[in-house]
Amino acid sequence: MSTSIPTQDLISQAMAIVIEEQSPSVALLQRRLRIGFNSAEGLMEALEALEVVTPRYDGIRRLTACYEKPETATRAAHVRKVFETARFFWEMWEENCDGHTLAIGFLKPTKLSNTAVRDLVLGEFYRKRGFSMHDAAVGLAQWLQQNDDGPAFDPMMEVDIAILCATATRAFEPVSDVEAIIQRSFVRVVRYIQQTRLDGKVADSRCFDYYPAAEHVPTGYGKNGGTHPEHVVPCAFLRDRCIARLGEGASVEDVAKEIRPFLAIVMINKHEWDKLDDSPASGGLGLKEVMPSNWDFETGDRFARLHAAGIAFDPPAART
Incomplete structure (x- = not known):
């Protein structure tokens, strides 16, 4: 919680900054307004109450649809898909499973074939090289920039991926219990529905x-x-x-x-x-x-x- 109530003038300045920069970042407000973390967080909470920014989900805030430019929304959706793809294959690695080929298609941030994405992330990054979830997500984002005309992998994207992965990263632990695998699969399907909801789209019922x-x-x-x-x-x-x-x-x-x-x-x-x-x-x-x-x-x-x-x-x- 914030420790002070921001003034209307500061709220207006903060609103202008996050919309101009298309970045609902506490660090951005600290830098531009020369204020401390608590004050910047208080401003972000005020913008959330005004429905300028969304609540945090997996550590990330976004501008609401009224203020988010199409290119910003596209970038946010790309980052989320990179993260969800890395998380999906991490869980497949733990379960010693390749994952349903068509399920991969719902998550992937690329036109690359579903099996090619599996070979890259699960086969190369995880099984062969033993990457962490964060390193696999970064590796995928960099690969897409270089080989698939993906968005630029810039410092802002790197920070967002780090925040997302920090909410999900854990030590690798093989999972063989059938009940655990079933429940994890239901969590995955709801995560996919949430991913599309956050992107303003409707999940495929299949x-x-x-x-x-x-x-x-x-x-x-x-x-x-x-x-x-x-x-x-x-x-x-x-x-x-x-x-x-x-x-x-x-x-x-x-x-x-x-x-x-x-x-x-x-x-x-x-x-x-x-x-x-x-x-x-x-x-x-x-x-x-x-x-x-x-x-x-x-x-x-x-x-x-x-x-x-x-x-x-x-x-x-x-x-x-």
Whole structure:
């Protein structure tokens, strides 16, 4: 917390500085206004209250959409993707896993193929050279500047990467416990949704197909047969729930725990699938991306859509 209340004149000066420089940096305010850390932090808190800058997330503040120039937003998104790619492959290294190829595509800050990104970060930086997460992120940013027409790797980007990595860096620890791996995968999918939310975009609902491994998603079977894997709660509905909870200030870890019980599959046939997805005008229920009316996460039955469609099934077995 700050130790003094900034004057309106100082707040106005601070606002002009961060917008002009496109950098909500405490150090910048200290230098330009010749003030101490506590005073500069107090000004930043005032700008946050005025919705000029965002709250810190992973140690980083951004200008809000009203004040952030497109090129600044592009750079911020690039830095976040560099960090998230380095963090993703660090966790894959710990889990002795290559990571789903399509999941890589959601994170990567480059047009380079998903497998090429994996080879560079996981193969070269981590497995071969034993880099830290920070060094891998810096190495990726530098490589992109030199080989992929990426943004300039300047001192400001280096500082931002260092701040982001400091929030996530830990000693390498192999992970083989299945329960731990499953929960980590749910954290990863919510982190991806948060990443896109912070970038002002909407996450691809297919992310739920690629982050938790298929063998870790509870699966039931319709009694009428079928080969279509129906998510009992639509992926788009789960994504929107995550966005709403993150917007309320819930942590990524808490949201991951909340949604996990609702990610399950039942194998059904095409007739049953069509009945769920088709509009009422076409003879269906119109439940492709939504749950039945008045359903909620706190009290609702996760199989409510299937029940509404009259689908008989054996539910997924409880995980032991």
